[in-house]
Amino acid sequence: MELRHLRYFIAVAETGSLTVAAERRLHTSQPSLSRQIKDLEDQVGAELLIRSARGVVLTEAGKVFFDHARLALSQVDAGIEAARKAAQPCKQRFAMGFLTGHEMIWLPQAMHILRAELPNIDVTVSSDYSPDLADALARGKLDLAFLRAEPDYDLTYLPVMHEPLVVLMPSDHRLASRESVRPQDLLGEPFIGMGNKATVLGAIIKDYLVRSGIEIKPEQVVDNPAMVMSLVSSTRGVTLIPSYVQNLMPWSVVSRPLAGDAPSVDLAVGYSKSNSSPVLKMFLSHLDELIARVPGAGS
Template sequence: MERDELNIPRALELRHLRYFVAVAEELHFGRAARRLNLAQPPLSQQIRQLEDLVGCALLVRTSRSVQLTPAGAAFLDRARRTLRNVQDDVQEARSIARGARGVLRIGFAGSAILTVLPGLLGRYRAQEPNVELNLRESFTAQVVDGLLSGALDAGIVRDMEPVPGLHAHVIASEPFVVVLPADHPEAGRASVPVTVLRDRPFVYYPRSAGARAYEKPLSVCEAAGFRPVASQEASQWLTILRLVGAGLGVSLAPACVAGVAPANVVCLPLQGVSLESELQVVRRADDRRPLVRSFEALALEG
């Protein structure tokens, strides 16, 4: 079989990948053929040709079912990624032809807007004036999902755990602070121990925001011998601050939230705690597009 220097069969074409993805998702040749507006015999022939080119079975066919082999399951993920990247490249080329230089879809954890993100976006806009920025605020976990699915190109996340297929780099860090209502007995102190949160109602964001982002602040409490249980949950820090101010509980937060705290809330430094919250720039490991890499490089400059 003739292969190029990257060991990729030269006869392998994008249509093979499209056909395979359709069959793998439908697990039925008839439905896949209808989806592709193709007759079933040619589709079956193309899948057999693909398996010959790859050099192994990707599907197990019986008279009643179609199933992916382990190799087929792995190949499906890569086929989707290849098709997505080609689509992105075509869209970028069309944007360049229109006088633009592409669209950069950036997801970010909401609290990032209180730190380095506005400055980063301003510098990127000045450096790449023809790139269209598409910004999407969400949780860290949702940004990760968007990157893995191809819905996002880059992200600014908080305290993300390592994820296969993604590259993340720390771009800023900040301490955690205790969030108390202004009438709390300890509110007038310059700093407080984390134990002031013990046995108090706790206001916090949901675990679905990201497992590591959720657990990291709580580890400060656990080191002091207790673990808060959230009595109230909210998805935005402004909401959490308002609930604390209304007397519904206390919280732990990255220091940046102090900048938006209302008058009836105080954010106090923690005594004897060195653990910090980290902001990270993240992208897909296989994404080599210049507009993504330039955003990452700018973020790393600080």
């Protein structure tokens, strides 16, 4: 069994389609991919995937194997990154990730701390969805990330900011004239929900609406903050979103606080327990200083 067998199997399982996995993820032909999956099943000794009207789905054996395959690849990737770092010990490197939009708030102060301690450090920065950042931390591709506390990863999370949710709406919306918005005011409005890349936030919004005694079915579901604002403006929809997005709003979109006890979502610094980077240790020792330098953090 080779690593490519695991990568091919995971790609098919995650996309739910041999065609999509072959063309968009693996850049190979579908017949070749099918042969690789068949070779893997022969080596495992069990059927892992079956075709259905909805595409390709995992068998019970496939579901069990998927978790182990993903863990195995994660460990291999982490080992590769650790070996690369060990091969170049003279150059100190640090890789940071940010939940899209938060780099505007946290990156300048984070760089101030890093440069003050290590003027010649090589810092790489990426912006992504929270689950993807967590996956990169687990694989050793990032040393530290500002993200949500994703429950499916064995990472350490240290909360740095509690972000209240606000209502996003077109600037000329009927609710824009109010100082605050009740959850009941959202009934009947085109609602934009959070997609699969915002699982933590989506769960908080769903719980808040249930506790408020209202049921809203989203007309659109998106993940990217820029797309959320675009849809708010173009479809005249409303949504609930963390307050940091107010830093990114165009003129056509405004926000209003929620009335009463508004829900909040935590932003955390996340890292892998197995990461022995001295730069990571140094950065974490300055975390209180970092929080103090960012307005609104720690609250």
